[in-house]
Amino acid sequence: MVKGLGSILAQNLHPVVWVINGASFIGSFLAEKLLEKKCVVIVIDNWNSGVQENLNHLKNEKNFQVLAVDITAPLPEILTPNYIFFLERNYTDTPESSVLALKELSGGIEQMLEIAARNHSKLLFAHATLNNRYSKTRAIEFATTLIDEFVKTKNLNARVVQIGDPYGPRMILSPDDHVAGVLRNLLYNLPVVESAVKVSPVFVTDVVNGLLLAMFGANTRGKSISFATEEITLTRFAQRAQTSTHFTTTNIVSDLKLDTSSLRVERNLLPVLVTVEVGAGETIKFFRENLTRINQSGIRSTKNESRVARNRFKLQKGPKRVLIFFLSLLIFWFFALAPLTLAAGFGVLGLTKDRLTNGDFDNAQITSSLARSLLEFSRDRFGNL
Numbered sequence: 001m002v003k004g005l006g007s008i009l010a011q012n013l014h015p016v017v018w019v020i021n022g023a024s025f026i027g028s029f030l031a032e033k034l035l036e037k038k039c040v041v042i043v044i045d046n047w048n049s050g051v052q053e054n055l056n057h058l059k060n061e062k063n064f065q066v067l068a069v070d071i072t073a074p075l076p077e078i079l080t081p082n083y084i085f086f087l088e089r090n091y092t093d094t095p096e097s098s099v100l101a102l103k104e105l106s107g108g109i110e111q112m113l114e115i116a117a118r119n120h121s122k123l124l125f126a127h128a129t130l131n132n133r134y135s136k137t138r139a140i141e142f143a144t145t146l147i148d149e150f151v152k153t154k155n156l157n158a159r160v161v162q163i164g165d166p167y168g169p170r171m172i173l174s175p176d177d178h179v180a181g182v183l184r185n186l187l188y189n190l191p192v193v194e195s196a197v198k199v200s201p202v203f204v205t206d207v208v209n210g211l212l213l214a215m216f217g218a219n220t221r222g223k224s225i226s227f228a229t230e231e232i233t234l235t236r237f238a239q240r241a242q243t244s245t246h247f248t249t250t251n252i253v254s255d256l257k258l259d260t261s262s263l264r265v266e267r268n269l270l271p272v273l274v275t276v277e278v279g280a281g282e283t284i285k286f287f288r289e290n291l292t293r294i295n296q297s298g299i300r301s302t303k304n305e306s307r308v309a310r311n312r313f314k315l316q317k318g319p320k321r322v323l324i325f326f327l328s329l330l331i332f333w334f335f336a337l338a339p340l341t342l343a344a345g346f347g348v349l350g351l352t353k354d355r356l357t358n359g360d361f362d363n364a365q366i367t368s369s370l371a372r373s374l375l376e377f378s379r380d381r382f383g384n385l
Contacts, residue, residue: 014063015082016040020071020112021089023047025170026126026163028054029208030085035061042078046070054170072107081121083215086112088127088140105139106146113150116158123147123158124215129165129200144224151222161214161270162226168204168279169286182238183280187287192242195234202227202272203279210270217265228269241280342378349375 017034019027022043034041040063043055047068058064069075086109109125116123125147127140150156165179173184179201182193202210206227214225232240264271349371355361 014038014040016042016079017083017085018081018112019043020084020086020108021045022085022087023051023054023066024087024089025051025054025168025172026166026204026207026211027085027087028058028170029168029204030087030211031055031058031064033208033212035063039063039083040079041065042067042081044069044071044075051170051172070108071111072103075111075115080119081115084112084116084121084123085211085215086123086125088125102139102142105143109143109146113146113156113158117150117154117156120157122215123156124161124211125158126161126163126211128163148222157221159214159220159222160224161211162224163207163210164200164202164227164229166202166204166207168207168283171204171283173287178234179237182234182241183283183287185238186241186280186284192238193234194238197234198231199234199237200227200229200231201237201276201279202229203274203282206270206272206274210272213265213270220265223268225265225268225270227272228266229272237276240276241284243277339378342375346371346375 017039019031019034019041021027022031022041023045027043027045031041031043035058041061043064043066045066045068055066059066065078067076067078089104112123115121125143127143144160147156147158147160151158165177167179167183171180171183173180173187175181175184178193178195178197178199185191185193210225210227214220214223349368352368352371
């Protein structure tokens with residue numbers, strides 16, 4: 001049973017919330033929700049994978065602050081947190097990034113745990129599906145084990161949330177992310193992905209509301225919580241996402257107002273309300289309306305994909321251009337070609353006269369035949385007109 005979020009936050013006047021790696025697309029939406037609930041929000045991000053533009057619209061909020069620091073290093077003096085949301089960073093699936101993951105999910109999470117235990121803060125660690133080929137899985141396993149030890153030995157009020165495969169506006173359409181790869185192909189009008197890989201897609205509004213429920217809800221201390229999402233193949237996700245173009249959706253990001261007091265955490269599962277069709281439609285809609293933002297958001301696209309994106313709205317003009325081209329050829333053939341060949345025929349005929357005058361009878365015969373052909377061709381074209 002979960003108590004109403006609004007009443008919980010109302011117990012403290014302007015609680016201080018740290019959002020680690022908050023420049024991610026999830027972190028930016030989470031910061032918005034927390035600011036709506038009258039929290040003081042401090043985003044801590046070293047910009048290794050966060051996107052500054054995700055937070056630009058919040059920079060004038062009086063209860064909002066961004067610290068560009070590495071959480072594995074000593075932190076400057078800032079407001080003591082009542083709550084800490086530690087969002088796992090979206091690392092690329094490479095050996096080099098696994099070193100960063102191991103460093104942050106060992107030294108970084110340990111520092112946050114020490115701060116939370118010392119200040120009696122509540123902590124939530126959120127991570128996506130464990131599907132990397134390298135060391136990210138072991139890094140997350142270490143982080144969750146360390147959290148469990150702090151809960152048992154230091155009475156820390158902490159919980160772990162497995163998000164699944166999050167997606168939505170402001171995300172990075174990285175080729176290393178299965179779900180992002182499908183959405184990127186739809187955006188660039190590329191072939192649909194065919195894969196038996198299983199994914200658990202969760203739209204960003206569900207992610208944010210789930211994180212709030214897990215942090216502020218009752219009986220979540222020490223729990224490992226996940227989302228009640230359907231696990232489907234990547235091919236099935238692509239098929240359902242493709243049908244999203246047939247839906248006329250509202251702006252779900254701003255218009256979906258959920259009554260969080262009516263939501264529940266049942267059997268350690270968080271609710272999922274947004275369907276793939278609606279969520280994918282909103283994501284594609286966002287990027288199509290913000291084409292200039294694509295490369296700024298860190299999307300690594302090929303030159304061919306970029307060209308497809310630039311020309312996406314020009315594709316419908318193709319047939320019209322082809323028709324104009326052929327009409328131009330026809331006009332040239334019937335109206336311009338005859339006068340041109342007539343002029344060329346008289347020109348070659350003049351050259352024949354000069355050669356005859358100079359006694360060059362062999363070449364005069366050649367140019368005479370050419371002049372005859374051009375003049376006859378011009379006569380036939382004029383006859384058709």
